[in-house]
Amino acid sequence: MAFLLIISGVFTATLIPIFIRRLLYPRPLPGIPYDKDAAQKIMGDYEIISALYNELTEWFYPFIRRRSFQLKSPIIQYFPNPFSKPQVMVYDPRETADLIIRRTKEFDRDVFDGVFQVLIPNSTIANSTTPEWKVQRKIWQEAMHPTFLNRVVAKNIYGTAKDLIKLWEMKCAGSGGNPIDIRNDFSFAALDALWIAAFGQRLDLINSEIERLETGKQVETRGLYVHSTVQYINELAQSRTGFWPAFSRWRVQRSSKYRNYIKIKDKELDRTLHDAVARFKEINNSSDNEEFDTCAMDLILRKSIHAAEKAGERNPDLTKDVKIRDEVLIFIYAGHDTTSLTLQWFVKIMTNNQEAQTKLREALQTAFPGGSLPSITEILTKDVPYLNAAIEESLRCGGTISRIMRVATMSTEIFGYEIPAGTRVASPATLSWLPEPIPEERRSLSSQAALEKSGGADWTQTSAAKDLDKYIPERWLKIDPDGKEIFDSNTLIHNAFGGGIRGCYGKRLAMLELRIMVVLTIMSFKFLPVPAEFNSFQVIEQLLRAPRQCYVKLEAV
Known part of the structure; x- marks a missing residue:
């Protein structure tokens, strides 16, 4: 009997630690490189991720860069939180493009992050394909x-x-030559532009700022309420960085701030959608005549009503359609924040690259001669290669969207490593450094076929792939057979707007807004150097990467 008790004790003492280790410690995916020390900790990689965030106020880019170099691999796995499954990171822009464009049956958008499911659960960004x-x-x-x-x-x-230019002229006049903070200016301008594009109504955020400077009094407008509501989405996004993100979001949802957000959001949406429907009914004699469209909401209403008529159904009450309500919000949020932050990065880059700024201004002055600002028609129709290159390089260097998230919908492979169904895969959206090399035969067949179709050139060996830590618009330019300088968007592989069926459908709108804003601001002002204390490139990482500072010192052209 004693012998059996001893055997049982030894057996139990052996199995319990094994059971605890399997239950509590990370369980790496076979073959994919990982940090061995992290795998021996219950917390996994959480401590280093938290330390990076506390030090740099961002973690994703620094983490994948260090770990990829440490493990000498373009694919790694990491353990983000205790008790969670390993996640995979891929830093290889070519393979990322393959995943999001050609392998969409194997990888869908990762919609389990929680933020959009909490705020706008009926939008396309919050749902699978x-x-x-x-x-x-x-x-x-x-x-x-x-x-x-x-x-x-x-x-x-x-x-x-044009309103933004007027605001900056007034700010400069009262600044005494000191740098001015323009973070809110771009945020207001982007929201003004998006709101009127979506609803045909003005928020007048920039004009209210102009009035504030003229009168010395803060002007209360509905635009300020809308702006604070949009900004709150970023605050909720902070819950992703905690030890237990799901609990953080649960707690936020029960706060008075969240309830106030819901109240304002619903009030503004109700009013705006009712106004849009009333205006649509008043001006539209035909439900399928695009000439009457004055904003995106008109087009959405017309298409929805026409589809109902075609199907022999009653016209829907679109003011109560939860899908339209949520899609409107993501249209406004995503379009506003991405454009606003990209413009902030752009002016910071211009401030710190005076030679490129001068070259861009000269290119614009040559394209639009006469001494006055070009018309909207001229901006839309004139091909200015250096302008296109400057915007593309700003998207690459700014890195407003830090990562592309996908989830494996079936058991598959990346670089020959097995990726189980349900595994989350993250990739940087932009190209910031050269990836670790990988043998061509380990790439997917679709990736190999795409390279062969494009001519078989290895982009990492081109001159354009050098000095990726520097802002060089010229890397996007080449000379065509006729000796003319042209912009080539395929010079490098980066995925600032994602790609494939889940790519950003607002890309054209974002590029249009960037083009107009860049042309008018660069032709109106010189962005002079600012002192170091106003020139930090530290990041605030929420849903997007925002610069912590955005000060400019302006001089009229």
């Missing part, structure tokens, strides 16, 4: 057609850009 999702997405994609954008949206963005 289904036939119903495609129908919802298609309606909004039509609002991004170049004809509609150029005819309806561009003139409103142009007007907002």
Whole structure:
């Protein structure tokens, strides 16, 4: 009996630690490189991720760069939180493009992050790719057609850009030559432009700032309430960085601030959608006549009503359609924040690259001679290669969108490593350094076929792939057979707007707004160097990467 008790004790003492280790400690995926020390900790990589965030206020780019170099691999796995499954990181822009463009049946957008599911659960960004999702997405994609954008949206963005220039002139006049903080200015301008593009109504955030400077009094407008509501989404996004993100979001949802957000959001959406429907009914004699569209909401209403009529159904009450309400919010949030932050990075880059700034201004002055600002028609129709290159390089260097998230929908492979169904895969959205090399035969067949179709050149060995830590617009330019300088968007592989079916459907709108804002601001002002204490490149990482500081010292051209 004693012998059996001894054997049982030894058996138990052996199995319990094994059971505890399997339950509490990370369980790496076979083969994929990982940090051995992290795998021996219950916390996994959480401590280093938290330390990076506390030191740099961002973690994703620094973490994947260090770990990829440490393990000499373009693919790694890491353990983000205790008791969670390993996640995979891929830093290879070519393979990332393959995943998001050509392997969409194997990898879908990762919609389990929680932020959008809490705020806008019926939007396309919060849901997996289904036939119903495609129908919802298609309606909004039509609002991004170049004809509609150029005819309806561009003139409103142009007007907002002119208002911004007036605001900056007033700020400079009262600054005493000191740097001015313009973070809110770009945020207000982007929201002004997006709101009128979406609803045909003005928020007048920039004009209220102009009035504040003229009168010395803060002007209360509905635009300020809308702006604070949009900004709150970023605050909720901070819950992703905690020890237990799901609990953090649960706690936020029960706060008075969250309830106030819901109240303001619903109030503004109700009013705006009712106004849009009333205006649509008043001006539209035909439910399928695009000439009457004055904003994206008009187009959405017309398409939805026409589809109902075609199906022999009653016209829907779109003010109560939860999908339209949530999609409007993501349209406004994503379009506002990405453009605003990219413009902030752009002016910081211009401030710190005086030679490139001068070259860009000279290129614009040559393209638009006469001494006055070009018209919206001129901006839309004139091909200026250096302008295109400067914007593309700003997208690459700014890195407003830090990562692309996908989830494996089936058991598959990346670089020959097995990726189980349900595994989350993260990739940097932009190209910041050269990836670790990988043998060609280990790439997917679709990746190999795409390279062969493009001519078989290894982009990492080109001159354009050198000095990726520097801002060099010229890397995007080449000479065509006729000896003419042209912009080549395929010079490097980076995925600032994602790609494939889950790519950013607002890309055309974002590029239109960037083009107009860049042309008018660069032709109106010189962005002079600012002192070091106003020139930090530290990041605030929320859903997007925002610069902690955005000060400028302006001189009229």
